[in-house]
Amino acid sequence: MSTSSPEAGQISPDGQFRWDGQQWVPLAAGYREPTSWTRPLRMTVAAYLVVGVIYSIAGAAFYLNSASVERAIRASGTTIPSDQLQQAVTISVTVGWAFVLALSAISIVLAIGSYLGWRWAFWVTLVWLAFNAVGVLTNLNSLANPRVQAQPSAVIAGSLLLSLIALALFVWMLVAAVRYGPWAMRKPGV
Numbered sequence: 001m002s003t004s005s006p007e008a009g010q011i012s013p014d015g016q017f018r019w020d021g022q023q024w025v026p027l028a029a030g031y032r033e034p035t036s037w038t039r040p041l042r043m044t045v046a047a048y049l050v051v052g053v054i055y056s057i058a059g060a061a062f063y064l065n066s067a068s069v070e071r072a073i074r075a076s077g078t079t080i081p082s083d084q085l086q087q088a089v090t091i092s093v094t095v096g097w098a099f100v101l102a103l104s105a106i107s108i109v110l111a112i113g114s115y116l117g118w119r120w121a122f123w124v125t126l127v128w129l130a131f132n133a134v135g136v137l138t139n140l141n142s143l144a145n146p147r148v149q150a151q152p153s154a155v156i157a158g159s160l161l162l163s164l165i166a167l168a169l170f171v172w173m174l175v176a177a178v179r180y181g182p183w184a185m186r187k188p189g190v
Contacts, residue, residue: 005019006019007019008020008021008095010104011027011033011188014023014070015027015187017186018047018089018188027188028121031095031187031188032181032182032185032186032187032188033185033186033187033188034183034184034185035111035184035185035186037179037180037184038117038183038184038185039175039178041117041172041183041184042114042115042117042172042183043114044169044172045111045114045125045129045169045173046111046112046115047112048106048115048162048165048166048169049107049110049114049125050107050108050111051162052107052109052132052162053104053107053108055158055159055162056100056103056104057100057104059151059155059158059159060096060097060100062155063151063155064093064094064096064097066089066090066093068151069089069092069093069096070085070086070089072149073085073089073092075147098152101178104168106128106171109121109130109172110125110128113125115156117183117185119182119183122182122183123175123182124176125173126170126174126177127171129166129169129173130166131165132163133163133169133170134163135159135160135162135163135166136163136164136167138163139156139157139159139160139163141161142156142159143157143160
């Protein structure tokens with residue numbers, strides 16, 4: 001009776017060891033193997049997050065200024081006294097920029113985590129994409145009321161497109177997690 005020795009790199013049937021050519025070596029805890037989905041998923045998500053940051057900062061640079069915010073406040077029909085209007089505009093612009101920069105920083109960290117395949121980043125990015133996908137509803141509402149928006153309809157339509165892409169990526173990541181695991185990486189021996 002002949003028994004063939006395993007090939008180097010082969011995973012044991014129980015998924016706990018890898019043959020190094022001479023002996024079975026234990027795999028690291030939580031070890032997972034990439035699938036055909038792993039790299040495309042990670043790179044697409046990372047690219048989406050970077051494009052989202054660029055779009056957000058560019059949109060803010062063009063439309064998050066005193067004149068645009070004041071025009072949107074006046075168009076909403078708010079009756080703020082003139083002496084308080086400038087203070088409200090300044091606060092709105094400052095808070096708006098702080099919000100854009102904070103969200104951009106989070107997106108950049110998640111883009112790096114996506115690119116590098118950090119497992120924790122998968123779950124946080126999944127939630128992040130779900131929040132971005134809610135933008136489908138908010139952007140549709142904004143497009144329905146363009147008069148009270150600081151940004152033009154074309155910019156809001158661009159945000160809607162990004163929200164639709166976030167929804168598609170959310171679904172892809174969810175299917176990948178169910179089918180394989182985080183970042184479409186499966187447990188060895190499965």
